[in-house]
Amino acid sequence: MRRQHNDYDIAVIGGGPAGLSFARLMSGTGLRLLVVEKKPAAALKKPVYDGREIALTHPSYKVMENMGLWDEIPRDAVTRIIGAKAFNGDLTRPLSFDAGRAGKENLGYMVSNQNIQKAVFAAVSRQKNVTLATETSVTRLATDDSAAMLQFDDGRRVTARLAIAADSRFSEARGMMGIAASRRDFGRSAIVCRMSLEHDHDGIARECFFYDRTLAVLPLGPKSCSVVLTVAHQETAAVMAQSPKEFSADIEQRISHAFGKMKLSSALFNYPLVGVFADNFHARRFCLIGDASVGMHPVTAHGFNLGLQGAASLAHEIKQAQRCDIDFASDETLARYSRRHRAATLPMYYGTNLLVSVFTDTTKRGRMTRKLFMSLGRGLPFVRQIIAGKLTGD
Numbered sequence: 368m369r370r371q372h373n374d375y376d377i378a379v380i381g382g383g384p385a386g387l388s389f390a391r392l393m394s395g396t397g398l399r400l401l402v403v404e405k406k407p408a409a410a411l412k413k414p415v416y417d418g419r420e421i422a423l424t425h426p427s428y429k430v431m432e433n434m435g436l437w438d439e440i441p442r443d444a445v446t447r448i449i450g451a452k453a454f455n456g457d458l459t460r461p462l463s464f465d466a467g468r469a470g471k472e473n474l475g476y477m478v479s480n481q482n483i484q485k486a487v488f489a490a491v492s493r494q495k496n497v498t499l500a501t502e503t504s505v506t507r508l509a510t511d512d513s514a515a516m517l518q519f520d521d522g523r524r525v526t527a528r529l530a531i532a533a534d535s536r537f538s539e540a541r542g543m544m545g546i547a548a549s550r551r552d553f554g555r556s557a558i559v560c561r562m563s564l565e566h567d568h569d570g571i572a573r574e575c576f577f578y579d580r581t582l583a584v585l586p587l588g589p590k591s592c593s594v595v596l597t598v599a600h601q602e603t604a605a606v607m608a609q610s611p612k613e614f615s616a617d618i619e620q621r622i623s624h625a626f627g628k629m630k631l632s633s634a635l636f637n638y639p640l641v642g643v644f645a646d647n648f649h650a651r652r653f654c655l656i657g658d659a660s661v662g663m664h665p666v667t668a669h670g671f672n673l674g675l676q677g678a679a680s681l682a683h684e685i686k687q688a689q690r691c692d693i694d695f696a697s698d699e700t701l702a703r704y705s706r707r708h709r710a711a712t713l714p715m716y717y718g719t720n721l722l723v724s725v726f727t728d729t730t731k732r733g734r735m736t737r738k739l740f741m742s743l744g745r746g747l748p749f750v751r752q753i754i755a756g757k758l759t760g761d
Contacts, residue, residue: 373514375401375498377696378527380505380517380540382411384480385657385674386533387487390497391434392682396689400497401525403517408501411488418559418636419480420585420593422448422572427672428476430679431483439486440478446587447473449570455726455741456578456734458623462741473570477587483671508543510652529696530653531681536643536662544650551720553640555727556603557595557665560635562618564590565627574666575622576726576737581666582621591632594618595665600639607635640664644716648705652696656681661712664719666726673715677708 377393379386382404390400404411423431431437437445451474452461466473491497500519507518508530515530532540541548568586575582581597596618598606609617611631619629643662648655657674684704688695725736 373528374525375399375527377401377529377531378403378515378517378525379531379533380508381533381535381538381657381659382406382488382499382501383533383535383657384483384487384671385659385678386531387411387484387491388430388434388675389531389533389656389678389682390491390494391436391487392678393496393685394494396496396686398496398685398689398695400494401500401527402491402497403500403503403505403519405504406501408499411484411499411501412492414481414484414488416479416481416633418561418593418633419638420559420561420587421478421480421483421671422585423476423478424669424672425471425475427675430675434487435490436483436486439489440482443588444478444482446477447570448475448477448572448586449473451572451574453741454573454575454577455737456576458575458625460741461573474572477585477593480671505540505543508540508653510544510650512651515652528652528694529701532653532655532659533657533678534659536641536658538655538659541645541655541659544653546645546647546650546655548643548645551642553642553664553723553727555597555599555640557597557638557640558603558606558635559593559595559638560614560631561587561633562592562594562615563630563632564592565629566590566625568592568626573622573625577621578729578734580621581726582618583666584622584626592626597640597666603637607637642716642720644713648708649698649701651698652701654681654701654704660708661716663716664723666719666723669715669719673712676711680704680708680711 376398378401379390380403382402386402390402393400450465452463454461504520505517506520509516514526514528516526518524532538534540567590570586573584583595585593587593615629615631642664645655645660648660656677660677661673663670681704684700685695688700
């Protein structure tokens with residue numbers, strides 16, 4: 368099949384974990400990839416800790432295994448989630464999930480975003496078919512029937528058979544291509560950090576839906592945890608201004624001293640919570656992956672999992688097109704990816720938003736709904752089984 372020559376086969380806009388994971392999944396295809404990233408190479412090679420700890424499902428673990436990423440991550444930097452407990456209003460009568468009930472040895476794995484970023488960058492850096500353009504921004508993006516055309520902030524122009532946006536939930540590339548997105552500002556911020564514990568967590572993740580704030584305590588290494596405190600925007604500044612001692616004492620009290628003494632072991636990081644779902648996942652010779660397609664609320668911990676799933680799904684469609692000797696950037700190929708990823712993410716996105724609505728509603732009706740939800744989970748074993756399956760990715 369005769370094809371027009373372009374500078375690259377695929378241009379990926381965004382060198383975060385989703386964009387680099389897609390590039391890694393293209394290893395061995397013979398396709399020439401360009402990854403465009405605003406950050407310098409040093410920041411990708413040695414990323415700083417940003418407070419984000421990722422709860423990986425079993426399918427995500429397998430994809431990362433196939434990508435060769437576990438060779439890049441120290442074993443002691445991976446923590447198994449053995450079980451989970453969800454609390455409503457106070458710390459009594461939790462809705463409990465355990466790995467055995469889901470037919471697994473563990474529900475999932477905790478790995479820091481820092482280590483994932485570092486691992487996938489190291490793997491991609493060794494690929495001969497990938498060119499990294501760091502400290503570079505895309506200022507113009509357009510496509511026609513034969514190619515995508517990108518212009519950079521230094522004036523350079525390149526063409527590719529396919530352009531992929533992986534540049535965050537506030538994607539500039541998505542906007543340049545005229546793709547709208549539904550956005551939901553939850554009116555809250557997630558304040559995240561690491562804390563050390565006097566008593567161990569035993570591999571149990573705890574999600575506490577209090578009536579004023581939501582507190583998640585997630586297992587990391589021995590006697591170490593990730594804390595995710597969700598507060599209203601107007602409360603964020605006061606929490607961020609607390610001293611380490613004040614913050615530690617507050618969290619320790621909120622969790623009813625379940626771990627004995629707790630001590631802040633990292634800085635506090637603040638992330639405003641905004642959900643995004645793109646109206647379309649593809650256009651002519653262009654598609655979206657990662658948060659550019661779906662940006663999740665973190666309560667169900669599926670954000671990166673869905674991003675990785677989308678990258679793997681697109682890679683599968685491209686490889687399938689190659690095997691059939693058809694244009695991998697055709698509308699037909701991209702539409703298959705779009706349908707597949709939309710079907711996988713739409714229920715999760717709106718289901719998560721509904722869950723957030725229910726468990727942040729402090730009205731009398733909201734509290735009754737929360738109580739009913741918890742009662743169903745405790746009284747009907749198959750409900751817990753379904754939820755546990757969602758936690759593991761099944």
